[in-house]
Amino acid sequence: MKRLKSLVLACWMLSMCCLAQAADGKRSLLFIATGNVPAGKFHQLASIARSHGISVEVRYLHQLPEKTDAGLWRGHDAVFIDSYLVDAVEQRLAGALPQLKQPIVWLYGREPTASGFPEPLAGRLQDYYVNGGRQNFTGFFATLAAHFRNLPTEGIARPIVFPKAAFYHPQAPGLVFSDARAYIESREGKARAGASRRAPIIGIALHQQYIAAMQTDFIDDLIHRVEAAGAIALPFYTPMMDASGFASLLRPGRDTLADVLITTQIMLNPEDRRREFEQLGIPVLQAMISRRGDEAQWAASPQGVTLMDVPFYLAQPEYAGVTDIQVAGATRKGDDQVVPIAAQTQAVVDKALRMVALQRKPRADKRVALMFWNYPGGEKNLSASFLNVPRSLQSTLGGLSAAGYSTQAPKRRRSSHCCNACSRLRTAPTSCSRCCAMVWPIACRSRNIANGSPRCPRPRRMRCTAHGAIPSARPWWCVKVERPTS
Numbered sequence: 001m002k003r004l005k006s007l008v009l010a011c012w013m014l015s016m017c018c019l020a021q022a023a024d025g026k027r028s029l030l031f032i033a034t035g036n037v038p039a040g041k042f043h044q045l046a047s048i049a050r051s052h053g054i055s056v057e058v059r060y061l062h063q064l065p066e067k068t069d070a071g072l073w074r075g076h077d078a079v080f081i082d083s084y085l086v087d088a089v090e091q092r093l094a095g096a097l098p099q100l101k102q103p104i105v106w107l108y109g110r111e112p113t114a115s116g117f118p119e120p121l122a123g124r125l126q127d128y129y130v131n132g133g134r135q136n137f138t139g140f141f142a143t144l145a146a147h148f149r150n151l152p153t154e155g156i157a158r159p160i161v162f163p164k165a166a167f168y169h170p171q172a173p174g175l176v177f178s179d180a181r182a183y184i185e186s187r188e189g190k191a192r193a194g195a196s197r198r199a200p201i202i203g204i205a206l207h208q209q210y211i212a213a214m215q216t217d218f219i220d221d222l223i224h225r226v227e228a229a230g231a232i233a234l235p236f237y238t239p240m241m242d243a244s245g246f247a248s249l250l251r252p253g254r255d256t257l258a259d260v261l262i263t264t265q266i267m268l269n270p271e272d273r274r275r276e277f278e279q280l281g282i283p284v285l286q287a288m289i290s291r292r293g294d295e296a297q298w299a300a301s302p303q304g305v306t307l308m309d310v311p312f313y314l315a316q317p318e319y320a321g322v323t324d325i326q327v328a329g330a331t332r333k334g335d336d337q338v339v340p341i342a343a344q345t346q347a348v349v350d351k352a353l354r355m356v357a358l359q360r361k362p363r364a365d366k367r368v369a370l371m372f373w374n375y376p377g378g379e380k381n382l383s384a385s386f387l388n389v390p391r392s393l394q395s396t397l398g399g400l401s402a403a404g405y406s407t408q409a410p411k412r413r414r415s416s417h418c419c420n421a422c423s424r425l426r427t428a429p430t431s432c433s434r435c436c437a438m439v440w441p442i443a444c445r446s447r448n449i450a451n452g453s454p455r456c457p458r459p460r461r462m463r464c465t466a467h468g469a470i471p472s473a474r475p476w477w478c479v480k481v482e483r484p485t486s
Contacts, residue, residue, distance in 0.1 A: 027148050030076040031058045032093070034083040038291075040336035041213035048137050052145040061085075061092050068092065070099035077148065078116070079104040080129070121147060127159035132212025133175060136160055162208060165238040165245055170220050175211060180234065180249065180257055187232045200356040202226045202349070203250055203258035203282075204235040205265050210338075211237070218289065218329040221340040222262065225349045231356075234258050240265055243272040247279050256280045259359060260352040262287055263322065270316040277321040283355045284321060287328035287348045288313045295330045295341050324351060363404035370396065 029049070031042065039058075046056040057076070061083070064072070072093070073079060079102055083089055086109040090097065103116025107129050114122035121143070128140035135157065142156045166176040167183055177183055188199060204223065210216050219235060226233040234257060238245030250257050261284045267273060277284050290298040292306050304327060305314060314325055328344040331337070358366070372393060373384040382389040400407050 026053050026055065027077045027144070028055045028057065028075055029144070030073065030079045031056065032061060032079065032081050032083070032089060033058055034061050034085050034088065037082050038213055038215055038336065038338065040215055040331070040338060043335045043337070044214045045137060048134070049141045052141040054141055054145060061089060064092060066092065068096045070096050072096050073100055073102055076102060078102055078144070081106045082108070084108045124159060127161060130212070131160055131162045132214070133160065134214055137214070162211070165242070165249060166236065167249070168206065168211060168235045168237060169223065170216065180252070184232060184234070184257065197360065200231040200353060201234055201258045202231055202352050203261040204233060205246065205261065205263040206235055206237050207240065207265055208237040215338045218338045218340050219264065221345055222287065222349065225346060229349065229353055231353060241269055243269065244276065246273070246276045250280055256282055258282060259356045260285065262348060262352055264288065266312045267316040267320060268312065270320040273320040283323065285348055285352055286313070286317050286322045286325040287345065288325060289329040289338055290327050291331055293331065294333050298327060298330050298341070364406045366405065368400065368405060
């Protein structure tokens with residue numbers, strides 16, 4: 001009898017706890033994420049969820065023990081997997097997933113799946129979450145709160161489904177739009193265009209996940225600085241592995257819409273982007289984000305860019321044709337939001353605008369500096385591996401002149417006396433420079449090697465000397481040095 005009373009009392013207390021929880025409306029969601037998902041996203045989600053009586057906890061996969069058990073799910077009403085790396089999640093949680101009793105939704109992956117939720121509800125939640133943005137996340141938590149309370153969801157706004165590629169502006173209805181020309185026309189009235197020229201157009205490439213994760217502060221700041229300078233910002237996103245994504249948006253016809261492009265995307269396909277940049281025919285800059293700390297930590301770092309970021313944010317972009325890569329954003333302490341580094345961001349925008357001014361300047365008025373390789377160092381040492389530097393410079397200057405630049409390409413001169421000396425030795429010079437330094441192999445080379453002799457025979461050495469040449473340190477070479485005639 002005592003056991004029966006104890007059992008009844010325990011059931012009553014459990015039911016009271018459940019009723020209290022239902023009356024209080026507090027529910028808990030667990031998100032499992034991988035390292036590519038910004039932590040700042042979950043700070044935003046927690047803030048939105050709180051107003052709907054829902055608490056949010058996030059656990060990053062790499063921080064979980066290898067033998068994680070069912071205790072991971074304790075205290076939560078539903079689980080959401082925020083990662084494309086389905087296999088990695090299943091492997092790390094192999095001991096916990098079979099014991100999961102709560103509803104679960106795999107938000108990404110080859111085929112998003114769910115269990116424990118009605119199929120229409122699970123699909124709606126996926127659409128809210130994958131597309132992201134504040135309005136969608138508000139609908140996500142409002143829908144979950146209604147489900148937990150057995151309330152209808154008809155009055156909650158349906159998910160906004162973003163296109164795979166589009167233009168973005170924080171003031172645009174729905175945040176994105178597809179007609180770039182209409183957008184440019186709408187912005188031209190707000191830009192301080194000159195009397196005879198349209199306002200500069202600066203393209204800004206971003207990831208759709210910046211919008212989905214509500215991490216657009218950095219992008220919005222770039223837009224504001226471009227517009228504050230009297231130019232038009234043309235931000236857009238496209239799948240990063242789309243081989244023609246940039247060109248399809250920025251060059252829908254015969255002309256490129258933007259004058260300069262600032263990209264903030266990671267570079268995973270440099271060959272494709274290189275072809276696209278050549279097709280666009282405009283300068284491309286890069287503004288990257290330091291994700292290893294805040295602005296102060298970045299400023300104190302002796303490297304500035306971590307070794308992990310070099311391949312995809314430095315090496316491959318430079319190969320594709322990106323120039324002057326700058327760290328222009330960092331991760332703020334406290335809420336992990338991606339925010340601009342004001343001075344750096346302004347420097348990127350200023351350079352983009354100066355590039356437009358340079359494009360519009362007559363070529364004859366431009367002042368161009370040429371830098372050439374010389375090794376070892378010295379103002380008269382024009383040499384490089386497998387490159388005839390003087391001839392290369394002559395060709396470059398000639399090309400600039402043909403393109404309308406004011407420059408002169410000096411004619412190449414050679415001392416006939418030097419060349420005649422070479423001719424008398426029946427050999428051809430391997431180099432001719434300003435001082436007519438000439439190097440050639442003498443005829444005895446092959447015979448000496450065959451005979452095992454390390455030095456030229458005396459008659460051959462005398463013949464070199466007779467022609468005014470100096471025997472070199474290498475026994476089968478002679479060097480003649482002579483001042484060129486005027």
